[in-house]
Amino acid sequence: MSNHATEQVSVNIFQDSGNPQRIFIWSADGAKSPFRDEHGQKPGFKWTVSADPDSTDYDPANFNRFGRYLRDQGKPAPEHDVPVRSRRLADRWSLLSPRLRRQIWQRLMP
Secondary structure, eight states: OOSOOOOOOOEEEEEOTTOTTEEEEEEOOGGGOSOBOTTSOSBOOEEEEESOTTSTTBOHHHHHHHHHHHHHTTSSOOSSOOOOOOOOGGGGGGGSOHHHHHHHHHHHOO
């Protein structure tokens, strides 16, 4: 018996016009989407991938995958791939902004 389910879903993929380091993947199936919020109401899903190490959505490998797809489709897209690095916060410490590093230190060392 398999441990996964398979569902075909249509999605809209686009680069955030306000933040080029972010790509959105939104389901496009509308009311017929099998995915619902916790109340069984709002259909669909939203997934965000980011090239910004400060983002909780930091996912450079998937950012590159979707960016390449957008470029191939002739849509607004990142100009090039970003370096693929570990998503673990501890591994990307040197990539974080000074502001975020300060915030983390302040929470760890009150």
